[in-house]
Amino acid sequence: MLNTFNNDKAHISVKWLIQLVTKRGLSVRRLLLVKHESTGASHYIAYICDCCMPSNLGIPCRHFFRAWIDVQNLPFHISLIRPRWYQDPGAAVESVPAVCRMRELVPQEFRLPTRTIRSAFASNPLDSTSHETTPPPQTQTVPARDVFHNVQAAIRPLIAGIQTREQVADLLDSLGKLQYVRHLSPTELC
Structure with missing residues (x-):
């Protein structure tokens, strides 16, 4: 929003x-x-x-x-x-x-x-990690609207055939597992 x-x-x-x-x-x-x-x-x-x-x-x-x-x-x-x-x-x-x-x-x-x-x-005022870190990389900040539209375009093929609550639950479960795998260290993946 x-x-x-x-x-x-x-x-x-x-x-x-x-x-x-x-x-x-x-x-x-x-x-x-x-x-x-x-x-x-x-x-x-x-x-x-x-x-x-x-x-x-x-x-x-x-x-x-x-x-x-x-x-x-x-x-x-x-x-x-x-x-x-x-x-x-x-x-x-x-x-x-x-x-x-x-x-x-x-x-x-x-x-x-x-x-x-x-x-x-x-x-992100809820971030409680240490704030005495190195400056952020010299990258261009992406507007929130661009992020939203790019994510929508990437997700659209995944939701093309979804019609039931079970299918929604399965998709959300798969996305949750994908996010969990992304946060694991290389040693945890083996």
Whole structure:
């Protein structure tokens, strides 16, 4: 399912939001509440917004920019936008200064985290593996829509003759076994 972020009242809990931020090795200095007066929707921001648009799409949401306009010296750095949106994904964003609404921030006012965070973790907050790993390979991120359509095209021949619940169960069982075999080590396969 593709989230179009049309429902402005959808959000995660503040407790979960803070856990996501602290799992990334960051500390929460500010917890901002952004309220939309006409709809009554409210969102909390602590580096990332509880609407999860920054985590899912890799770009800051409208709630962040509303806070950025109103909160003096709230920093914005290009690293808040995921590298997949850059024309040059290998660009060194660390050298780009952070800005607030009215001015450029000096390095003492804003420092980037020194730890590298795996991009997979940024898109999968349930991942509990170690996040101090090497940077991801220099590959092109594939849009979710492309993944969906390619998988659909690959599965279509497998489901061509399926008409009963038993046939569906057999197919799912076969796919489950295939996935299990893929996760076995070479020594376990022998």
